[in-house]
Amino acid sequence: MGATEPGIDLILSGGKIWTENPAQPEAEAIAISGKQIVQVGSAAEILPFQGARTKVVDLQGRRVVPGFNDAHVHFYYGGASLSSVQLRSAKSKEELRDRIAKFAQSRPKGEWIQLGEWDPQAWSPSVLPTHELIDAVTPDHPVFVNRVDAHTMLANALAMKLAGVDRHTQDVPGGVIGRDPDGNPTGIFIDAAKSLIERVIPPLTTHQMAAALLEAQKHAFRFGVTSVQDMGFVGPRACESSGDLLRAYQLLLKRDELKIRTALHTPLPQWKKLSNLGVLASFGNDTLQIGGLKGFSDGSLGSSTAWFLQPYSDNPQNCGGPSDELSNPEEMFENMLGGDAAGLQLAIHAIGDRANSMMLDSFGRIEESNGSRDRRFRIEHAQHVQGADIGRFSKLRVVASMQPYHCIDDGRWACGRIGKERTKAAWAIRSLLEAGTTLAFGSDWWVAPIDPLAGIYAAATRRPIDGSHPEGWVPEQKISVRDAVRAYTVGSAYASFQDHRKGSLESAKLADMVVLSRDIFAIDPEEIAETKTDMTVLGGEIVYQRDGSI
Numbered sequence: 269m270g271a272t273e274p275g276i277d278l279i280l281s282g283g284k285i286w287t288e289n290p291a292q293p294e295a296e297a298i299a300i301s302g303k304q305i306v307q308v309g310s311a312a313e314i315l316p317f318q319g320a321r322t323k324v325v326d327l328q329g330r331r332v333v334p335g336f337n338d339a340h341v342h343f344y345y346g347g348a349s350l351s352s353v354q355l356r357s358a359k360s361k362e363e364l365r366d367r368i369a370k371f372a373q374s375r376p377k378g379e380w381i382q383l384g385e386w387d388p389q390a391w392s393p394s395v396l397p398t399h400e401l402i403d404a405v406t407p408d409h410p411v412f413v414n415r416v417d418a419h420t421m422l423a424n425a426l427a428m429k430l431a432g433v434d435r436h437t438q439d440v441p442g443g444v445i446g447r448d449p450d451g452n453p454t455g456i457f458i459d460a461a462k463s464l465i466e467r468v469i470p471p472l473t474t475h476q477m478a479a480a481l482l483e484a485q486k487h488a489f490r491f492g493v494t495s496v497q498d499m500g501f502v503g504p505r506a507c508e509s510s511g512d513l514l515r516a517y518q519l520l521l522k523r524d525e526l527k528i529r530t531a532l533h534t535p536l537p538q539w540k541k542l543s544n545l546g547v548l549a550s551f552g553n554d555t556l557q558i559g560g561l562k563g564f565s566d567g568s569l570g571s572s573t574a575w576f577l578q579p580y581s582d583n584p585q586n587c588g589g590p591s592d593e594l595s596n597p598e599e600m601f602e603n604m605l606g607g608d609a610a611g612l613q614l615a616i617h618a619i620g621d622r623a624n625s626m627m628l629d630s631f632g633r634i635e636e637s638n639g640s641r642d643r644r645f646r647i648e649h650a651q652h653v654q655g656a657d658i659g660r661f662s663k664l665r666v667v668a669s670m671q672p673y674h675c676i677d678d679g680r681w682a683c684g685r686i687g688k689e690r691t692k693a694a695w696a697i698r699s700l701l702e703a704g705t706t707l708a709f710g711s712d713w714w715v716a717p718i719d720p721l722a723g724i725y726a727a728a729t730r731r732p733i734d735g736s737h738p739e740g741w742v743p744e745q746k747i748s749v750r751d752a753v754r755a756y757t758v759g760s761a762y763a764s765f766q767d768h769r770k771g772s773l774e775s776a777k778l779a780d781m782v783v784l785s786r787d788i789f790a791i792d793p794e795e796i797a798e799t800k801t802d803m804t805v806l807g808g809e810i811v812y813q814r815d816g817s818i
């Protein structure tokens with residue numbers, strides 16, 4: 269390539285580029301042609317590439333890192349929640365009621381009010397709401413809004429009436445219907461019981477889904493996210509809606525509107541359909557791929573449904589329990605074994621230590637039975653892993669797909685649920701890393717903010733969002749900012765079989781990168797929370813630029 273190389277479309281120069289390429293970790297400038305990186309190096313090496321049509325961006329000393337790859341999102345819900353009622357920051361039950369009231373007034377009668385992400389930990393006392401709280405303000409709108417962890421829902425009286433749910437409704441295995449002392453439903457529905465209400469919510473159209481995905485994409489670019497791994501819908505409806513979601517992505521791909529690189533996972537019980545078509549892990553192109561299976565082994569800590577070896581500290585009767593899917597362990601194992609034998613990738617949700625242990629056992633049995641290959645098993649969340657299981661992740665080459673933001677969110681109250689001793693093994697990120705585990709970081713958006721910098725801040729400081737534990741909650745599990753960035757780039761690219769295409773900035777890889785407002789490697793990790801994304805480049809295209817930043 270010469271000084272008048274005509275093919276160079278974009279040069280970023282004058283920055284501090286962190287490449288994640290061990291052979292050349294730092295650089296000043298980068299030359300891009302089309303959607304790929306041509307060369308990374310010093311300004312003196314790169315600037316001569318400038319041709320007549322080259323756009324040159326002067327980074328003015330800014331820090332650049334590879335585009336963030338969020339290994340665990342629910343992209344449809346994320347997009348839809350941006351325009352739904354906002355309950356996460358409601359500081360009391362009354363505020364929750366008022367926000368729902370106001371939102372209902374702005375929506376046509378009969379329309380369902382959903383999502384919301386209410387957080388009872390922000391209230392005092394931290395008790396669950398009931399339908400009576402919101403009935404009077406929502407006489408014409410059925411309401412079914414989720415707690416931040418999405419395992420617990422609140423329905424109003426109208427929603428329960430439409431669903432035919434009353435005191436005679438039978439309990440659902442793998443779920444809980446909240447009831448008052450007389451047996452009347454309180455409006456609270458947990459895990460498998462959610463299906464009682466969900467079955468009467470009108471299904472979404474492909475176009476509605478596509479519109480929400482576009483909103484989600486726009487939002488992701490603002491935070492430097494250039495790739496997502498979409499875990500799809502959750503709950504009993506996940507299977508029936510998974511085809512619709514893939515159709516919505518294809519619609520956007522065909523219209524040339526899908527830009528964010530997406531790996532869409534399919535619910536585990538659907539593996540035969542993918543297998544019959546001959547789909548293998550990571551089938552697709554740089555923009556859209558399928559072939560990952562998402563299974564569930566337990567619930568969540570927030571809803572006290574995560575499955576532990578010992579009872580919850582605040583309820584000696586409860587150890588949590590298996591998910592609906594794992595309530596038939598043979599069937600779930602057969603699905604995992606079959607999906608793996610078909611060449612698909614397994615990504616299984618496991619939060620409690622018992623669920624994690626069981627899934628590691630299953631992975632071991634699967635490898636024994638199907639033989640060794642590069643299969644990249646994943647445990648999603650890997651939130652509470654007992655000491656004896658830490659080393660098994662690397663031994664079985666299981667990727668720990670974790671969401672560090674949950675640690676500073678749930679870290680506010682987790683100790684009350686599981687006690688001091690077990691908190692030592694909560695989000696044991698450092699222990700897993702030191703044992704040689706590949707970490708893939710993500711957000712779990714919509715149930716947590718998508719901002720990777722918030723996740724990196726969380727992993728490096730472990731400082732709960734309420735300001736408690738300023739030195740960090742379980743500080744020995746903090747990791748360095750570099751390790752956190754690696755998990756959000758190289759690690760998550762590996763988790764989706766895409767590390768040969770992206771995750772690091774080097775020639776012939778995809779030109780996905782983020783320009784940050786501050787140098788997150790040089791500042792105090794606490795200041796990462798105030799760092800912004802100034803520019804997001806995806807496949808050589810500037811897809812986001814913060815006003816007035818560059």
Ligand SMILES: [Zn+2]
Pocket residue numbers: 340341342499712
């Ligand atoms: Zn999730």
